Amino acid sequence: MSRRLRYNLDALDLARSLLGQYLVRKQGRHRLSGRIVEVEAYLGPHDLASHTAMGRRTPRNESMYLGAGHAYVYLIYGMHHCFNITAGRPDTGAAVLVRAIEPVEGVEVMRQVRGEVRHRDLCRGPGRLSKALGISRDLDGDDLRHSQDLWVERGDRLPDERVICGPRVGLGQAGKWAEAPLRLAIRDCLFVSAPGMPQIGFNDIRTHEFALK
Protein backbone atom coordinates (compact mmCIF):
# COMPACT_ATOMS: atom_id res chain seq x y z
CA MET A 1 0.00 0.00 0.00
CA SER A 2 1.25 3.44 -0.89
CA ARG A 3 2.51 5.91 1.65
CA ARG A 4 -0.19 8.02 3.22
CA LEU A 5 -0.19 11.76 3.45
CA ARG A 6 0.89 14.23 6.09
CA TYR A 7 -2.12 16.24 7.17
CA ASN A 8 -0.75 18.31 10.02
CA LEU A 9 -0.48 21.55 8.07
CA ASP A 10 -2.51 24.73 8.01
CA ALA A 11 -5.41 24.66 5.56
CA LEU A 12 -3.68 26.52 2.73
CA ASP A 13 -0.57 24.33 2.82
CA LEU A 14 -2.66 21.20 3.07
CA ALA A 15 -4.74 22.35 0.13
CA ARG A 16 -1.57 22.92 -1.87
CA SER A 17 -0.11 19.54 -1.05
CA LEU A 18 -3.36 17.68 -1.74
CA LEU A 19 -3.26 18.65 -5.41
CA GLY A 20 -1.95 15.69 -7.38
CA GLN A 21 -2.55 13.22 -4.54
CA TYR A 22 -5.02 10.37 -4.84
CA LEU A 23 -8.28 10.14 -2.97
CA VAL A 24 -9.11 6.48 -2.44
CA ARG A 25 -12.46 4.99 -1.48
CA LYS A 26 -12.93 1.34 -0.60
CA GLN A 27 -16.49 0.22 -1.09
CA GLY A 28 -16.94 -3.47 -0.44
CA ARG A 29 -15.09 -5.17 -3.27
CA HIS A 30 -14.48 -2.01 -5.20
CA ARG A 31 -11.59 0.34 -5.03
CA LEU A 32 -12.50 3.79 -6.35
CA SER A 33 -9.99 6.56 -6.70
CA GLY A 34 -9.12 9.79 -8.41
CA ARG A 35 -6.40 12.38 -8.62
CA ILE A 36 -7.24 15.52 -6.65
CA VAL A 37 -7.27 18.43 -9.10
CA GLU A 38 -9.18 21.19 -7.27
CA VAL A 39 -9.50 22.20 -3.61
CA GLU A 40 -10.49 25.12 -1.41
CA ALA A 41 -8.96 26.13 1.91
CA TYR A 42 -11.18 27.21 4.81
CA LEU A 43 -8.83 28.71 7.32
CA GLY A 44 -10.72 28.69 10.61
CA PRO A 45 -12.68 31.04 12.92
CA HIS A 46 -11.11 34.21 11.46
CA ASP A 47 -12.18 33.12 7.96
CA LEU A 48 -15.70 34.53 7.72
CA ALA A 49 -16.59 32.19 4.85
CA SER A 50 -15.85 29.10 6.93
CA HIS A 51 -18.51 27.09 8.71
CA THR A 52 -16.38 27.75 11.78
CA ALA A 53 -16.48 31.54 11.30
CA MET A 54 -16.48 33.44 14.58
CA GLY A 55 -15.82 30.17 16.37
CA ARG A 56 -19.21 28.69 15.48
CA ARG A 57 -19.42 25.18 16.83
CA THR A 58 -22.55 23.15 16.13
CA PRO A 59 -23.50 19.50 15.65
CA ARG A 60 -22.98 19.86 11.92
CA ASN A 61 -19.46 21.26 11.93
CA GLU A 62 -18.20 19.48 15.03
CA SER A 63 -15.76 17.35 13.03
CA MET A 64 -14.03 20.46 11.73
CA TYR A 65 -12.52 20.73 15.20
CA LEU A 66 -11.15 17.19 15.30
CA GLY A 67 -7.68 18.12 14.09
CA ALA A 68 -5.77 17.26 10.94
CA GLY A 69 -6.71 14.28 8.82
CA HIS A 70 -10.40 13.81 9.55
CA ALA A 71 -13.35 13.84 7.19
CA TYR A 72 -15.85 16.68 7.43
CA VAL A 73 -18.87 15.76 5.32
CA TYR A 74 -22.01 17.85 5.23
CA LEU A 75 -25.22 17.97 3.24
CA ILE A 76 -25.81 21.01 1.04
CA TYR A 77 -29.04 22.13 -0.61
CA GLY A 78 -30.74 19.16 0.96
CA MET A 79 -29.33 16.82 -1.68
CA HIS A 80 -25.58 16.96 -2.22
CA HIS A 81 -22.68 16.08 0.02
CA CYS A 82 -19.47 18.08 0.31
CA PHE A 83 -16.29 16.33 1.43
CA ASN A 84 -13.61 18.15 3.38
CA ILE A 85 -10.34 17.13 5.00
CA THR A 86 -9.58 18.83 8.31
CA ALA A 87 -6.31 20.67 8.78
CA GLY A 88 -4.16 21.96 11.58
CA ARG A 89 -4.19 21.15 15.27
CA PRO A 90 -7.31 20.01 17.12
CA ASP A 91 -9.77 22.87 17.75
CA THR A 92 -8.37 24.88 14.85
CA GLY A 93 -11.61 24.64 12.90
CA ALA A 94 -9.82 24.54 9.54
CA ALA A 95 -10.43 22.28 6.57
CA VAL A 96 -9.92 21.77 2.86
CA LEU A 97 -12.90 21.20 0.58
CA VAL A 98 -12.13 18.74 -2.21
CA ARG A 99 -13.91 20.18 -5.25
CA ALA A 100 -12.88 17.87 -8.06
CA ILE A 101 -10.90 14.74 -8.85
CA GLU A 102 -9.81 13.10 -12.07
CA PRO A 103 -11.34 9.59 -12.06
CA VAL A 104 -8.71 6.84 -12.01
CA GLU A 105 -9.95 3.56 -10.52
CA GLY A 106 -13.49 2.20 -10.46
CA VAL A 107 -14.71 4.34 -13.31
CA GLU A 108 -17.40 1.80 -14.25
CA VAL A 109 -18.83 1.89 -10.75
CA MET A 110 -18.79 5.68 -10.77
CA ARG A 111 -20.55 5.74 -14.10
CA GLN A 112 -23.23 3.45 -12.76
CA VAL A 113 -23.91 5.73 -9.82
CA ARG A 114 -23.65 9.00 -11.73
CA GLY A 115 -25.59 8.03 -14.83
CA GLU A 116 -24.79 9.03 -18.36
CA VAL A 117 -22.44 11.95 -18.11
CA ARG A 118 -19.25 12.84 -19.89
CA HIS A 119 -16.16 11.23 -18.41
CA ARG A 120 -14.79 14.64 -17.49
CA ASP A 121 -17.98 15.39 -15.51
CA LEU A 122 -17.94 12.20 -13.43
CA CYS A 123 -16.23 13.80 -10.42
CA ARG A 124 -16.26 17.43 -11.51
CA GLY A 125 -17.66 19.33 -8.53
CA PRO A 126 -17.92 18.58 -4.80
CA GLY A 127 -21.41 17.07 -4.98
CA ARG A 128 -20.58 14.98 -8.01
CA LEU A 129 -17.39 13.48 -6.62
CA SER A 130 -19.12 12.68 -3.34
CA LYS A 131 -21.83 10.85 -5.19
CA ALA A 132 -19.38 9.02 -7.46
CA LEU A 133 -17.34 7.82 -4.48
CA GLY A 134 -20.30 7.06 -2.25
CA ILE A 135 -19.31 9.66 0.32
CA SER A 136 -22.08 10.74 2.68
CA ARG A 137 -22.59 11.89 6.23
CA ASP A 138 -21.85 8.48 7.66
CA LEU A 139 -18.18 9.10 6.87
CA ASP A 140 -18.26 12.40 8.75
CA GLY A 141 -15.58 12.48 11.42
CA ASP A 142 -13.68 9.45 10.11
CA ASP A 143 -9.93 9.49 10.67
CA LEU A 144 -8.46 9.36 7.17
CA ARG A 145 -5.06 8.44 8.60
CA HIS A 146 -6.34 5.05 9.71
CA SER A 147 -9.59 4.51 7.82
CA GLN A 148 -10.12 1.41 5.70
CA ASP A 149 -12.93 3.17 3.83
CA LEU A 150 -11.47 6.48 2.71
CA TRP A 151 -7.94 7.88 2.60
CA VAL A 152 -5.38 9.77 0.53
CA GLU A 153 -2.35 8.21 -1.15
CA ARG A 154 0.71 10.04 -2.33
CA GLY A 155 1.17 10.95 -5.95
CA ASP A 156 3.84 13.18 -7.39
CA ARG A 157 4.10 16.62 -5.89
CA LEU A 158 3.05 19.20 -8.44
CA PRO A 159 5.47 21.98 -9.26
CA ASP A 160 4.19 25.45 -8.35
CA GLU A 161 3.90 26.37 -12.05
CA ARG A 162 1.12 23.81 -12.41
CA VAL A 163 -0.98 25.38 -9.65
CA ILE A 164 -3.41 28.24 -10.19
CA CYS A 165 -5.51 30.09 -7.62
CA GLY A 166 -8.69 32.11 -7.48
CA PRO A 167 -11.64 33.06 -5.27
CA ARG A 168 -13.60 30.26 -3.66
CA VAL A 169 -16.85 29.25 -5.35
CA GLY A 170 -20.35 30.07 -4.17
CA LEU A 171 -19.59 32.60 -1.47
CA GLY A 172 -21.20 35.67 -3.00
CA GLN A 173 -19.09 38.72 -3.78
CA ALA A 174 -18.96 40.79 -0.63
CA GLY A 175 -15.93 41.02 1.55
CA LYS A 176 -12.31 40.04 1.43
CA TRP A 177 -13.04 36.50 2.48
CA ALA A 178 -15.16 35.88 -0.57
CA GLU A 179 -12.41 37.35 -2.75
CA ALA A 180 -9.42 35.68 -1.12
CA PRO A 181 -7.64 33.36 -3.59
CA LEU A 182 -8.07 30.23 -1.53
CA ARG A 183 -9.28 28.05 -4.37
CA LEU A 184 -6.43 26.01 -5.84
CA ALA A 185 -6.46 23.92 -8.97
CA ILE A 186 -4.21 22.24 -11.48
CA ARG A 187 -3.60 24.55 -14.43
CA ASP A 188 -5.35 23.65 -17.70
CA CYS A 189 -6.96 20.57 -16.17
CA LEU A 190 -10.17 19.37 -17.85
CA PHE A 191 -11.50 17.93 -14.62
CA VAL A 192 -11.61 21.22 -12.70
CA SER A 193 -15.18 22.19 -11.75
CA ALA A 194 -16.30 25.71 -12.55
CA PRO A 195 -14.97 27.98 -15.28
CA GLY A 196 -13.53 31.38 -14.57
CA MET A 197 -10.40 30.16 -12.88
CA PRO A 198 -7.97 33.07 -13.11
CA GLN A 199 -4.40 32.38 -14.08
CA ILE A 200 -2.94 33.51 -10.78
CA GLY A 201 0.09 31.46 -9.80
CA PHE A 202 0.46 29.91 -6.38
CA ASN A 203 3.49 32.03 -5.58
CA ASP A 204 1.51 35.18 -6.25
CA ILE A 205 -0.99 34.48 -3.49
CA ARG A 206 1.78 34.46 -0.91
CA THR A 207 1.56 38.23 -1.11
CA HIS A 208 -2.12 38.00 -0.17
CA GLU A 209 -1.35 35.70 2.68
CA PHE A 210 -0.41 38.37 5.18
CA ALA A 211 -3.93 39.76 4.86
CA LEU A 212 -5.46 36.44 5.79
CA LYS A 213 -4.02 36.18 9.28
Next chain:
DNA sequence: TGTCCGATTGGT
Protein backbone atom coordinates in the same frame (compact mmCIF):
# COMPACT_ATOMS: atom_id res chain seq x y z
C1' DT B 1 -41.60 25.64 17.04
C1' DG B 2 -41.12 28.60 12.72
C1' DT B 3 -38.55 30.59 9.21
C1' DC B 4 -34.81 31.01 6.12
C1' DC B 5 -31.10 29.47 3.35
C1' DG B 6 -27.08 27.08 1.38
C1' DA B 7 -18.90 25.75 0.17
C1' DT B 8 -24.59 22.55 -5.82
C1' DT B 9 -26.46 20.53 -9.68
C1' DG B 10 -29.16 19.60 -13.78
C1' DG B 11 -32.63 20.90 -16.73
C1' DT B 12 -35.13 25.17 -19.30
Next chain:
DNA sequence: CCAATCGGACAG
Protein backbone atom coordinates in the same frame (compact mmCIF):
# COMPACT_ATOMS: atom_id res chain seq x y z
C1' DC C 1 -31.88 31.43 -15.52
C1' DC C 2 -34.19 28.76 -12.01
C1' DA C 3 -36.16 24.96 -9.31
C1' DA C 4 -35.09 20.94 -6.45
C1' DT C 5 -35.06 19.62 -1.51
C1' DC C 6 -34.20 19.32 3.49
C1' DG C 7 -31.02 19.52 7.62
C1' DG C 8 -29.33 22.83 10.38
C1' DA C 9 -28.70 27.49 12.25
C1' DC C 10 -30.86 30.87 14.58
C1' DA C 11 -34.59 33.81 16.30
C1' DG C 12 -38.50 33.98 19.24
